[in-house]
Amino acid sequence: MCPEVNLFDSSNSIFPDTACVTGDYDRERRNEKSRVIKTQHYSECAEFNKYLFEKNIKPQTKKRRIPIAPKFKALLQKEINSKCPLCPNEDVGHFEIHHIDENPENNNLENLLMLCPTCHSKITKGDISIYTVRKTKRDLTG
Template sequence: MSKKIRKSIPQKNKVRAELQKEISSACPFCDSQDVGHFEIHHIDENPSNNLIENLLLLCPTCHSKVTKGDIITSQVKEAKNRLKNKTEKIRFISVNVDSENCSWLPIEGVSNAFEAVKMKSLFPIFNFSFINQTKQTVLLTNIITRVKRLPIGLAGPDIPLPNILRPLIKYKIKLPDDADKTNTVLTEEIEIPQGRAFKFQVELYSDSMERFKPPFNKYVLFFEFRFNDDFNILIPKILLNSKEDYDQLTYRILG
């Protein structure tokens, strides 16, 4: 096994200050605020990858838990994405399924994972919820989708809303082929006023429902949403018919 090469973090004090601001001076796993003793963790375990996107400031206790595997890599990535969402123009809130109108239900204990269990349509219908944190009205203009099929043998922060958030519209998107990426330009755009939360649906379909039928069809889905033809929001991956992604160590979001 080759030895990992550690490279010094350029402008380390500046980077540390940015990472401390990102976590609001509290450990993202235990809320410890003894920030003077916090340590910089390399998310992909590569000590030479000093990109800010690969770094997370943790208290020594939680850093040790990550090193020992008590806190797994996917949880660290989710924490990083959650922190990033707090400062995004458009904040991702949640994704769930419309179980009344499709066969899918959440997999208990696994974030953003769903399985087909009912005798209804196998085309999954997702509810995506966001909030517009900008000071202007924005438009949802594109939905970019990528899929990765998993091997057959694998088993696979909330905000209070004053009203029930109902889907504004349902978009039908065809499931891409394995490893392909589709960019759907929306003919019916959503207009979101500043400071408003909003929800919409995406129904994934294929030429045949067999593509979604368990137990032999397991997927990782990657969604990216474009606003104002100007900036993109990437959300955490979604698992279909699986509790885990076999590619935990090398997974990264592609823009």
């Protein structure tokens, strides 16, 4: 059994809960493998792919970004009185729309907040908490 699979199902292994990070288990392979760093697993491993197929595990798919209607953009700009709700920036021409629940498919007005690029970046990086964002939206919609 492939040792990398042990991370997912170690029931039949002599290497429980270990992954091949350096390729030590594949010394017999002559050519270089394609490595997937994120899962610390070689993408060409037949046993791993079989495991994924049998367990019906699908690779993560990116959520589709749905365009926001111009009417919503105008409503959001009016909601914030053309000023970033988190800082004094008034350069509305460069404002961005943040999805409060981080789901780009959810374009409900209650889930959208227009703000400046700097504050948007701070939210994405976690410098501004989700609590602050939700409270700001609540205060705006009153």
